[in-house]
Amino acid sequence: MKKLPRKTITRVLLYIRTLEALAKEKRFLVSSKQLSEITGLSDVKIRKDISNFKKIGKPRVGYKTLDLKRTLENYLLQNNVVHLALFGVGNLGSAILSYPGFHQNKIKLVAAFDIDRRKIGKTINGVKIYPVERAPEIIKKYHADIGIIAVPKEHCQEVADYMVLSGLSRILNFAPYSVSVPAKVQVRSIDFTIKILSLFCDAHK
Amino acid sequence: MKKLPRKTITRVLLYIRTLEALAKEKRFLVSSKQLSEITGLSDVKIRKDISNFKKIGKPRVGYKTLDLKRTLENYLLQNNVVHLALFGVGNLGSAILSYPGFHQNKIKLVAAFDIDRRKIGKTINGVKIYPVERAPEIIKKYHADIGIIAVPKEHCQEVADYMVLSGLSRILNFAPYSVSVPAKVQVRSIDFTIKILSLFCDAHK
DNA sequence: TTTTAATCGTTCATAATTTCACGATTGATA
DNA sequence: TATCAATCGTGAAATTATGAACGATTAAAA
Numbered sequence: 001m002k003k004l005p006r007k008t009i010t011r012v013l014l015y016i017r018t019l020e021a022l023a024k025e026k027r028f029l030v031s032s033k034q035l036s037e038i039t040g041l042s043d044v045k046i047r048k049d050i051s052n053f054k055k056i057g058k059p060r061v062g063y064k065t066l067d068l069k070r071t072l073e074n075y076l077l078q079n080n081v082v083h084l085a086l087f088g089v090g091n092l093g094s095a096i097l098s099y100p101g102f103h104q105n106k107i108k109l110v111a112a113f114d115i116d117r118r119k120i121g122k123t124i125n126g127v128k129i130y131p132v133e134r135a136p137e138i139i140k141k142y143h144a145d146i147g148i149i150a151v152p153k154e155h156c157q158e159v160a161d162y163m164v165l166s167g168l169s170r171i172l173n174f175a176p177y178s179v180s181v182p183a184k185v186q187v188r189s190i191d192f193t194i195k196i197l198s199l200f201c202d203a204h205k
Numbered sequence: 206m207k208k209l210p211r212k213t214i215t216r217v218l219l220y221i222r223t224l225e226a227l228a229k230e231k232r233f234l235v236s237s238k239q240l241s242e243i244t245g246l247s248d249v250k251i252r253k254d255i256s257n258f259k260k261i262g263k264p265r266v267g268y269k270t271l272d273l274k275r276t277l278e279n280y281l282l283q284n285n286v287v288h289l290a291l292f293g294v295g296n297l298g299s300a301i302l303s304y305p306g307f308h309q310n311k312i313k314l315v316a317a318f319d320i321d322r323r324k325i326g327k328t329i330n331g332v333k334i335y336p337v338e339r340a341p342e343i344i345k346k347y348h349a350d351i352g353i354i355a356v357p358k359e360h361c362q363e364v365a366d367y368m369v370l371s372g373l374s375r376i377l378n379f380a381p382y383s384v385s386v387p388a389k390v391q392v393r394s395i396d397f398t399i400k401i402l403s404l405f406c407d408a409h410k
Numbered sequence: 411t412t413t414t415a416a417t418c419g420t421t422c423a424t425a426a427t428t429t430c431a432c433g434a435t436t437g438a439t440a
Numbered sequence: 441t442a443t444c445a446a447t448c449g450t451g452a453a454a455t456t457a458t459g460a461a462c463g464a465t466t467a468a469a470a
Contacts, residue, residue: 005426006407013399013406017381031447039383040392043447044429051449059448060436082405095300100357101381101398146404152305170408172401176222176306178244186408187245190400193306194218195393199351199375200287201218202211203391210456236417248417249459256419264418265466 004052011049012072014039019069031062077106085144085168086112087159088151089119089129092174096150097124110142132159136166146170153177160187209257216254217277219244224274236267282311290349290373291317292364293356294324294334297379301355302329315347337364341371351375358382365392 004012018038022030032050036043050057053071057063073079084102086093089112102109103125113132114120120131130138139147147168151159156175163171164185171187173179176194181187209217223243227235237255241248255262258276262268278284289307291298294317307314308330318337319325325336335343344352352373354361361380368376369390376392378384381399386392 006403007427009406010399010403013402014383014396017399018383021382033447037385040385042429045427047448048428048450055449057448058436059434060438060446062447076406077402080405082401084401091300091303095296096397098296099397107398107401146401170404172404177226178219178223180242180245186404188400188404190395190397191219192301192304192395193312194215194222195395196287196289196312196351196377197218197282198211198215199377199391199393200285201214201281203375212457238417247459250457252418253420253458260419262418263466264464265416265468267417 008049008052009076011039011041011045012076014041015046015049016069016072016076019065019072023065023069028065029062030065030068032057034062081105082107082146083110083142083144084108084146084148085110085135085139085142085163086127086148086150087114087132087135087163088149089114089116089124090150090152093148093150094124096148097127110144111138113138132162135162139166139168144168146172149173149175149179151175213254213257214281216244216246216250217281219246220251220254221274221277221281224270224277228270228274233270234267235270235273237262239267286310287312287351288315288347288349289313289351289353290315290340290344290347290368291332291353291355292319292337292340292368293354293360294319294321294329295355295357298353298355299329301353302332315349316343318343337367340367344371344373349373351377354378354380354384356380 015035018035019030032043032046035046050063050068053075056068056071084107086096086109089097093112097109097112109127112124112127112129113135114129115132119129122129147163147170149156149159149171153175156173156177157179160171160173160179160181164181169185171181171185173187173189176191179187220240223240224235237248237251240251255268255273258280261273261276289312291301291314294302298317302314302317314332317329317332317334318340319334320337324334327334352368352375354364354376356364358380361378361382362384365376365378365384365386369386374390376384376386376390378392378394381396384392
């Protein structure tokens with residue numbers, strides 16, 4: 001199967017989440033039309049996304065919730081659990097450590113790092129806080145896949161550099177600042193300010 | 206001038222932020238090439254985005270940082286300050302209340318709402334926490350533009366409904382769940398889980 | 411003054427994404 | 441059994457976004 005575009009991957013992950021919720025409500029059959037109403041995406045787009053995998057739907061009936069979920073997950077995640085390492089245990093970092101969405105499955109926070117001596121050694125939600133100097137060692141030990149930047153923007157570039165040095169090749173940056181990294185490293189950003197202003201401007205014009 | 210696509214708006218907001226940072230470092234001239242290196246976007250795309258506004262660059266020189274910033278801001282933001290209302294003062298909500306990125310300019314948190322009696326009446330970072338029942342009144346009083354959902358996913362739909370009822374027509378949803386709203390209301394989501402898994406899958410394949 | 415090199419703005423071509431249109435399949439109904 | 445309505449899967453068309461190419465302009469250097 002060919003590599004899927006990132007946008008498709010994002011949508012498929014949304015389908016997985018939606019199917020999970022449907023299964024919990026004991027809705028074991030679902031049509032592209034219904035998924036469309038829940039997610040706000042068009043039904044054709046949903047069918048086309050799903051058709052990347054295999055013919056699994058039945059005309060007149062729809063998809064079996066659990067079969068579809070399993071098929072999508074098998075392709076995208078293959079039972080992997082993503083290991084996260086968090087850099088920065090301030091307000092935002094602490095919220096991420098306590099984020100209930102991670103504690104169900106698929107994502108596991110394996111370690112947190114900070115420079116504040118008062119925080120080091122503590123455990124939040126089962127995750128231990130280490131001094132940032134130990135990042136290379138700890139990241140190898142726990143096989144962290146993705147590093148999260150949750151430090152003040154003044155420090156985000158140096159933290160990013162250190163993450164790369166520690167062996168991380170995927171970074172999610174919460175700081176409102178662009179970081180430069182070697183080409184082999186992937187960075188994505190979650191920037192609250194830009195998200196909010198974009199919603200404002202887009203609706204405004 | 207024609208309405209800009211959302212993707213363009215998002216990029217332009219990134220330029221504005223970048224130009225701000227450059228000005229702080231006293232770099233008062235910048236070329237599309239340099240902006241490209243900082244942001245990771247291609248220089249052609251940057252020039253094309255900028256050309257939506259007016260001819261403001263000089264060949265061989267680049268753009269005047271402050272002029273360009275002013276031009277982009279004038280078009281997109283027009284000196285508006287975006288007023289936010291936060292729903293849910295848990296871990297994530299508290300982090301948002303303390304988020305330093307907002308306290309500079311352009312975005313102002315005007316009120317927070319919660320159902321927990323122990324939180325109501327408190328002030329975090331200058332923002333008062335009200336009982337959620339008072340949302341319609343407070344939102345009108347402070348002219349909130351955008352509502353933020355930071356409640357557990359089990360409650361996000363009811364909160365969204367109540368936001369719409371209170372007069373909000375733009376919602377930023379941090380809960381990992383799709384919410385349905387009337388067509389005139391715009392919802393965007395920031396979903397940590399999907400962001401992380403998408404980064405994982407995309408790099409993985 | 412002329413030449414040179416950097417950089418802008420724009421056109422055109424390419425690629426990616428979304429939407430449309432429709433045939434095929436299925437379960438329910440007459 | 442034959443018909444009907446719902447829904448899937450998909451090829452083609454339309455739209456949107458990206459990238460390449462290049463002339464035009466400018467400041468600096470020769």
